[in-house]
Amino acid sequence: MKKITIYLISIFIIIMQYSFSNATERNLITQIDDPHIQIGSNxxxxxxxxxxxxxxxDLLNSDIIIKVEGKEKKATIREKIKKYGIWINDKATLVEGIPNFYAVHSNRNINRIIDKEFLVQEEIGVQNIKFKSQIDSGQLEYIYDAIKKKNKENSIFTENFTGIRIIGNKLFRSSIQLPMDIKEGTYEVSIFFFEDQVLIDSDISNIFVNKTLAGKYIYTQANEKPLLYGIIAVIIAWFAGLIIVGLARVT
Amino acid sequence: MYMYLPIAEVSVNIFIVFGMGGAVGILSGMFGVGGGFLMTPLLIFYGIPPIVAVATEANQIVASSISGAYAHWRRSAVDVKMATVLFLGGVIGSFVGIKLFVFLKNIGQIDLIISLSYVVLLGIIGTLTFIEGIRSIITQQSSSSKKVKRGKERPWIYSLPLRIRFNKSGLYISIIPPIVIGFFVGILASIMGVGGGFIMVPAMIYLLRMPTNVVIGTSLFQIIFVTSLVTVLHAYENQTVDIMLALILMSGGVVGAQIGAALGHKLKAEQLRFMLGILILIVCIKILTELVIEPQDLLIITDII
Structure with a gap:
């Protein structure tokens, strides 16, 4: 299988010759070259x-963390319980604030880069992602952990502490895997730059994922004109049926 | 070659899905079964969400039942009036079935109900098919055993009110029994994504006492319209009909049905029927196992956008 590599972002850091007098010194300026991701049927x-x-x-004493976060969604969580000998779904818990994609890349373990407080505040690292739930059952921590575990298994949440390579003390480079079933929408890319456990600068930019071609068209039609979509699905099936009839008559 | 299915929201290997359509097509060509009751579980095993599998399979059955019904139509073995009455019940059943489906989906039990329905259904059909297959091997000489035994006395359901004449079937009976049969088939079609011929055919023979030569044609003819309606209702209520998936399955089915029909002539399909029975029972046991053994994930996460 030929692997499709999509160059989604080229972020160029423009060398700043001058810093602004009032603001803190900005070292990191990002520019997104082509932040549009197209997903076709293939x-x-x-x-x-x-x-x-x-x-x-020089990046000799520097640390870099890149965080990519998708749109937050809600999910209902049901625990499977054994009843009458079979496993059935128990009552649901609604959990909010689950990103539909989350990736953290860094040049070394994030816990050595910066203190825990900062990681929690910025939700850096899968364990620091914050969820919300209206119901306050004693099981929430267990449920949150399970959501994280499952999303890690499906590569929806990823962490890579050796995911940023620093080349020749000047350039950093990272490639973040996007899963097959990545959802459409806006994704936030945050880049943090540290020196000696102090945040020097950060930058946030967006990338956009679009479903294209037949895939997107079909999805939109199915959701926006469901009745028409259903009728078209039936007409297609009628045609297919008539083609089979035609073939059977020929042979 | 992988393809992203827009509604199922998973990527599938086209050749595997095409092959599944083909394999089930061969079986329907050989044995004259619809195949929906095998295809929906196969799709679920492959990772298609059950609610998408059910709705999409209903869509595919429209195509396969049209081709099936055509052969009977040409031999004028379709009782259109009876099919219309059955369809009337089917309309009510489909609407009720879809409402039930939506309700079960909302309380998070639809996957369980789909699985349980399949365990029961496949268990019964598999066992009956197996027994019948064995019996046809034992009694392969005496073709007389194939005759349907019908009672002489008039069944009580004939004398219910609203009687009309069905010329093709030579019956003068109440429309209530066929409406009730159609109703149940409509429910099955919406919840399980099957045509329901396996229920309708015996019911028409044993309850309505229709002549066997028009039973299959009438059943298939009726299935076209019920599954068409069910497809539209699923698309409208749940947005779970995946046209791309249906198209791949239909193409596989076209090829498979041709091969199956040819094979059916060469091999003595009736005597291979017990193998179909075993296959159905294997699928049944696989679904049952998944219900009984402890699942890997004890938490089911359902996204709400």
């Missing part, structure tokens, strides 16, 4: 390429 995963440099600094 999409089975791709990669997001992020690279850049920091102005006037």
């Amino acid at each position: 999409f089975f995963g791709g990669e997001l390429l992020v690279f850049g440099a920091i102005s006037g600094r």
Whole structure:
């Protein structure tokens, strides 16, 4: 199988010759070259390429964290319980704030880069993603952990502490895997730049994932004009049936 | 070659799905079964969400029952009036079935109900097919055993009110029994994504006492319209009909049905019937096992956008 590599972002860090007088010194300026991801019917995963440099600094003592986060969604969680000898679904718990994609890449273990407080605040690292739920059952932690575990297994949540390569002390580069069933929408890319456990600069930009071709068209029609879509599905089936009849008569 | 299915929201190997359509097509060509009751579980095993599998399979059955009904139509073995009355019941059944489906989906039990229905259904059909297959091997000489035994006395259901004449079937009976049969078939079609011929055919022979030569044609003819309605209702209520998936299955089915029909002539299909029975029972046991053994994931996460 030929692997489709999509160069989704080229982030160029423009070397700043001058810093602004009032603001903190900005070292990190990102620019998204082509932030539009197209998913056709033949999409089975791709990669997001992020690279850049920091102005006037060596990356020798620097750390970089890249976080990609998708749109937050809600989900109902049901525990399976054994009843009458079979496994059935128990009552549901509604959980909000689950990103539909989450990836953290860094050049070394994030816990050594910056203190826990910062990681929690910025939701960096799968364990620091915050969910919400209206119901306050004692099981929430267990449910949250299970959601994280399952999403990790499906590569929806990923962490890679060796995912950023620093080349020649000047350039950093990272490639983030996008799963086959990535959802349409806006994704937020945050880049954090640290030196000696201090945040020096950060930048946020967006990428857009679009479903294209037949896939998107069909999905939109099915959801926006469901009745028409159903009728068309039936007409197609009638045609297919008549083709079979035609073939049977020929043979 | 992989393809992303827009409604099922999974990527599938086209050749595997095409092959499944083909394999079930061969079986329907050989044995004259609809195949919906095998296709829906296969799709679920392959990872298609059950609610998409059911709705999409209903869509595919429209195509396969048209081709099936045509042969009977040409031999004028379709009782259109009876099919219309059955369809009337089917309309009510489909609407009720879809409402039930939506309700079960909302309380998070639809997957379980689909699985349980299949365990019961496949268990019964598999056992009956197996026994019948064995019997046809034992009594292969005496063709007289194939005759349907019908009672002489008039069944009580004949004398219910609203009687009309069905010329093709030579019956003058109440329309209530066929409406009730159609109603149940409509429910089955909406919840399980099957045509329901396996229920309708015996019911027409044993309850309505229709002549066997028009039973299959009438059943298939009726299935076209019920599954068409069920497809539209699923598309409208649940947005779960995947046209791409249906198209691949239909193409596989076209090829498979041709091969199956040819094979059916060469091999003594009736005597291979017990193998179909075994296959159905294997699928039944597989679904049952998945219900009984402890699942890997004890938490089921359903996304709400």
